[in-house]
Amino acid sequence: MIEAVGLTKRYGDKTAVYNLSFQVRPGAVTGFLGPNGSGKSTTMRMILGLDNPTAGQVTIGGYPYRKLPNAPRQVGALLDAKAVHGGRHARNHLLSLAQLSGIPARRVDEVLGVVGLQDVAKKRSKGFSLGMGQRLGIAAALLGDPQVLLFDEPVNGLDPEGILWVRNLMKSLAAEGRTVFVSSHLMSEMALTADHLIVIGRGQLLSDMSVKDFISANSADFARVRTPDTEPQLREKLSSALTGAGGHVLPEQDGALRVTGLPLPRISDIAHDTDVRLWELSPHQASLEEAYMRMTQGAVDYRSTIDQKAGLMEPLPPGAQPPMPVPGQGQPGWYAPPPPQQGGQPFAMPQGQPGLPPAGPYGAPAGPGAAPAGQPNPYAQPAPQGAAPARPTAAPAQPSAPAAAPTKSEDAR
Numbered sequence: 001m002i003e004a005v006g007l008t009k010r011y012g013d014k015t016a017v018y019n020l021s022f023q024v025r026p027g028a029v030t031g032f033l034g035p036n037g038s039g040k041s042t043t044m045r046m047i048l049g050l051d052n053p054t055a056g057q058v059t060i061g062g063y064p065y066r067k068l069p070n071a072p073r074q075v076g077a078l079l080d081a082k083a084v085h086g087g088r089h090a091r092n093h094l095l096s097l098a099q100l101s102g103i104p105a106r107r108v109d110e111v112l113g114v115v116g117l118q119d120v121a122k123k124r125s126k127g128f129s130l131g132m133g134q135r136l137g138i139a140a141a142l143l144g145d146p147q148v149l150l151f152d153e154p155v156n157g158l159d160p161e162g163i164l165w166v167r168n169l170m171k172s173l174a175a176e177g178r179t180v181f182v183s184s185h186l187m188s189e190m191a192l193t194a195d196h197l198i199v200i201g202r203g204q205l206l207s208d209m210s211v212k213d214f215i216s217a218n219s220a221d222f223a224r225v226r227t228p229d230t231e232p233q234l235r236e237k238l239s240s241a242l243t244g245a246g247g248h249v250l251p252e253q254d255g256a257l258r259v260t261g262l263p264l265p266r267i268s269d270i271a272h273d274t275d276v277r278l279w280e281l282s283p284h285q286a287s288l289e290e291a292y293m294r295m296t297q298g299a300v301d302y303r304s305t306i307d308q309k310a311g312l313m314e315p316l317p318p319g320a321q322p323p324m325p326v327p328g329q330g331q332p333g334w335y336a337p338p339p340p341q342q343g344g345q346p347f348a349m350p351q352g353q354p355g356l357p358p359a360g361p362y363g364a365p366a367g368p369g370a371a372p373a374g375q376p377n378p379y380a381q382p383a384p385q386g387a388a389p390a391r392p393t394a395a396p397a398q399p400s401a402p403a404a405a406p407t408k409s410e411d412a413r
């Protein structure tokens with residue numbers, strides 16, 4: 001088991017991880033999710049002893065990584081697939097790692113087979129594609145047949161078949177009773193791969209629960225209702241009637257209404273009773289991707305500005321309509337509205353925290369992410385009430401590269 005308690009990491013005045021406490025249990029795949037720069041890699045480096053926590057601690061099987069007996073045989077990790085000597089053959093790369101850890105050479109050939117690189121074993125890794133590099137990194141993680149495995153974005157650059165292979169590999173490693181901790185940006189992929197999810201934003205814990213609980217807490221059903229575009233007053237009329245009947249109504253970007261709290265037949269009856277024609281009445285379920293976006297939207301550091309494409313766009317011909325955005329399909333700035341529980345938490349709380357105090361800054365639950373005694377929360381700047389999170393007007397500076405040097409990452413394997 002991996003256990004973090006009050007884990008905090010500061011780089012100068014930058015707080016990368018703040019008071020993070022969680023457990024990663026054996027026999028399950030635990031997904032580690034968070035937006036760019038939220039502290040996933042930093043946390044993984046601290047787990048692997050590549051960075052020292054500023055405060056708190058993290059242990060594997062009760063030991064900090066550096067004190068773990070025979071660590072390379074107990075813990076395997078893929079942190080940075082590019083942390084490879086490009087001039088070495090794939091097999092030689094693995095062989096050198098194996099020799100450093102007292103792992104027999106035959107194991108190298110076994111893992112090359114497991115990751116499907118046996119045919120390119122004698123090729124220099126600098127000629128490898130992104131996906132082949134990921135496979136080589138996974139082979140290195142598996143080398144010591146460890147009980148604890150950490151993967152930082154293992155599906156990065158893999159084709160659909162590779163993604164499926166990684167998914168099945170993670171599951172089978174967990175089914176063998178191993179501890180599998182895997183970071184990703186892809187909620188949809190994690191929903192298929194992981195049993196448990198830990199979500200962080202700006203270095204703080206946002207959610208710690210099983211995928212099953214995450215789905216039931218966040219996949220609210222809703223109805224999409226459209227009235228004739230040509231008669232906006234009908235939309236207003238229906239909206240008031242639905243609200244009066246106890247529904248919760250929110251506008252969609254394309255002019256439709258998103259209704260929760262009323263079953264479809266009731267919506268239909270209300271429309272009929274108020275003499276409003278409908279162009280659409282359809283059942284929907286908020287996707288996990290939407291729930292994740294909603295959960296992390298206050299903790300996103302790097303956001304694109306709208307590309308104005310000044311002078312590049314063809315003017316629309318007179319009378320033509322711009323293309324309709326499709327809800328949930330990633331149009332810039334579109335987020336699902338909050339789930340139906342009005343006045344409740346915007347998202348479900350971590351396990352074992354019933355009756356938590358109100359959400360902390362950036363939607364972080366005040367419980368697990370709350371400032372430890374005597375330590376001010378560096379993120380505790382009040383967000384403007386009711387306002388969307390501020391968007392930078394210019395692209396922010398590129399975050400500095402993580403500190404883990406290739407040699408260090410190799411040590412961790």
Ligand SMILES: Nc1ncnc2c1ncn2[C@@H]1O[C@H](COP(=O)(O)OP(=O)(O)OP(=O)(O)O)[C@@H](O)[C@H]1O
Pocket residue numbers: 011014015016034035036037038039040041042043399400401402403
């Ligand atoms: N060595 C370092 N020195 C200074 N700042 C750092 C260092 N390593 C990470 N950071 C900062 O800490 C924050 C967390 O970075 P980290 O790489 O852990 O995030 P992440 O969640 O892994 O991001 P991504 O999903 O983009 O890989 C970022 O703001 C980053 O700039």
